[in-house]
Amino acid sequence: MDVTIFGSGYVGLVTGVCLAEVGNNVLCIDIDPKKIELLNSGGVPIFEPGLEELIKSNREAGRLRFSTDAEAGVKHGLFQFIAVGTPPDEDGSADLQYVLAVAKSVAEHMDSYRILVDKSTVPVGTADKVAKVVRDTLAKRGVDTEFDVVSNPEFLKEGAAIEDFMRPDRIIVGTDNPRTGELLRALYAPFNRSHDRLMMMDIKSAELTKYAANAMLATKISFMNELSNIAEAVGADIEKVRVGIGSDPRIGYQFIYPGCGYGGSCFPKDVRALEQTARGLGYEPQLLHAVEAVNFRQKEVLFDKIKAHFGGDLTGKTIAVWGLSFKPNTDDMREASSRVLMESLWDAGAKVRAFDPVAMDETTRIYGERPDLDLAPDAMSALEEADALVIVTEWAQFRSPNFQSIKDKLKHPVIFDGRNAIDGRLASSAGLSYYSIGRLPLI
Numbered sequence: 001m002d003v004t005i006f007g008s009g010y011v012g013l014v015t016g017v018c019l020a021e022v023g024n025n026v027l028c029i030d031i032d033p034k035k036i037e038l039l040n041s042g043g044v045p046i047f048e049p050g051l052e053e054l055i056k057s058n059r060e061a062g063r064l065r066f067s068t069d070a071e072a073g074v075k076h077g078l079f080q081f082i083a084v085g086t087p088p089d090e091d092g093s094a095d096l097q098y099v100l101a102v103a104k105s106v107a108e109h110m111d112s113y114r115i116l117v118d119k120s121t122v123p124v125g126t127a128d129k130v131a132k133v134v135r136d137t138l139a140k141r142g143v144d145t146e147f148d149v150v151s152n153p154e155f156l157k158e159g160a161a162i163e164d165f166m167r168p169d170r171i172i173v174g175t176d177n178p179r180t181g182e183l184l185r186a187l188y189a190p191f192n193r194s195h196d197r198l199m200m201m202d203i204k205s206a207e208l209t210k211y212a213a214n215a216m217l218a219t220k221i222s223f224m225n226e227l228s229n230i231a232e233a234v235g236a237d238i239e240k241v242r243v244g245i246g247s248d249p250r251i252g253y254q255f256i257y258p259g260c261g262y263g264g265s266c267f268p269k270d271v272r273a274l275e276q277t278a279r280g281l282g283y284e285p286q287l288l289h290a291v292e293a294v295n296f297r298q299k300e301v302l303f304d305k306i307k308a309h310f311g312g313d314l315t316g317k318t319i320a321v322w323g324l325s326f327k328p329n330t331d332d333m334r335e336a337s338s339r340v341l342m343e344s345l346w347d348a349g350a351k352v353r354a355f356d357p358v359a360m361d362e363t364t365r366i367y368g369e370r371p372d373l374d375l376a377p378d379a380m381s382a383l384e385e386a387d388a389l390v391i392v393t394e395w396a397q398f399r400s401p402n403f404q405s406i407k408d409k410l411k412h413p414v415i416f417d418g419r420n421a422i423d424g425r426l427a428s429s430a431g432l433s434y435y436s437i438g439r440l441p442l443i
C-alpha cells in the first residue's frame, strides 16, 4: 500500500520504517529540511535501537523515501499519517497548530479520496477539528472529494520503539466509517498476526484511550514516589514495600519503581493536557493535578539530598552526573530529571561534569558551551575533580560500577542514586556514602 507520513520524529520515523519493512511503499515528509537532508544522506536524527539499520535496508529496497515536498506526499499515499508534535501550550493544553497545518496541506493538494490517520497524541475532539480544516480548505478550492479522519494513537516506548511497533500490545483504531476501519485493519495485518489486537472504537474513545494510558502510567510512578518519601520519613525501605505490593496480581510488579521523577515528551505533557481538557469542560481533575505536582516535587529530591549532605552550600562544588536522557536507551532529554537537577546545581553555584552514553550531543544542543558544564568522554572520567556522583538515568552500564575506583576518584566519597540502580551495600562496603530514593542513607 502507498503510505505518507507527515512528521519524521520519533513516532513518524518508526511508523514509516516499520510500515516499509512489511512491504508498503512509504514516503516520509518533514518541514525541517536539515532533517530530511540528513535522512537522505543515510543519517538518522535520533537515537533509537534498530532504527538506523531498518532505515538503511528499506531505503536500499526502494520502499522508504524522505522529502520536504508536502504536495508529493499528498499525491503519494491513500493513508496520510499525521505524526507531528503536539507540544504543551502555555496553559498546558495541547498545541494543535502542527496537526492542523498538516490537515491544511493535505486538503490543499488532494484531488481524490484520502484517509487522514492521526497518530499524534491529541485531545478528544481533534478529529472533528481536522475534518473541519479539510472540509473548509477543499471548499475554498472548489474541490469535491471524500475523505476520512481516523484516530490511531501510538503507544510505542522510546528505547524499544521498533519492537513495540512490530509487536504491539494493542492497535487502537477510532473511526465512524466501517469501510475505512477495514482498510486500517488491512494495513496493520502484518502487526496483528498471533491474535487480534486491533481494537476498533469510536473516534473520541480512541483519542481518550491514549491519554488514559499515559495518565495511568504517570499515576503509578507518582504514587510510588509519594510512597518513597513516606518510607524515608518513617524509616522503611521502599524497595521492600515495592516487592510486597507487587506480589498482589491486582497491583503487579510492572512500572512501580520509585525514582527522581518522570520526564520525556509524553507523560508530563499528556497529563497536563488531559487536566486542561477536563477543566475546560468544568470538571476539576484532582488526581491528575496531584500526579503532576508529586512529579514536580520529586524532580527536586536529588538536589535537596545533595545540598543537605554538603551542609547547605554547594558553591564551587563539582558534581558528576551519570545519565542525562529522560530514560535509558534514548537520547531524548525533553523534561528530563537531569535538566532540573543540573539547573538547580548551577543556580546553587556548583559545576557539573556529566556523561551519558548517547545524549551528549543533545545536551550540547540544549545548553551549548557553558563554563559550569563539562561533558566527560566516559563514566569514570566524569568523576575527575568531582565532589560527588549522582545517578539520574539507569543506563545498564551504570548498574555495576567499580566502587573502589569511584571511591578513589571522588573528593568526597558519596553517591546519590536517583533510580535505586546500584547495590548500595556494595557501595557502602567500599567506603562510599550512599543515598537512594525511599530508603535511609547508608553513611
Ligand code: NAD
Pocket (backbone or CB within 6 Å): 006, 007, 008, 009, 010, 011, 012, 029, 030, 031, 032, 035, 083, 084, 085, 086, 098, 101, 102, 119, 120, 121, 122, 154, 155, 156, 157, 158, 265, 266
Ligand atoms: P518529534 O518532535 O520527535 O517529531 C515531530 C516532527 O514533525 C518534527 O520532525 C517536525 O519537524 C515535524 N513537523 C512539524 N510540522 C510538520 C508539518 N507541517 N509537516 C511535516 N512535518 C512536520 O515528535 P514525536 O516524539 O515523534 O511525537 C509526535 C506525536 O506523537 C506527539 O503528539 C507525541 O505526543 C506522540 N507520541 C510520542 C511518543 C514518543 O515516545 N515520542 C509516543 C507516542 C506518541
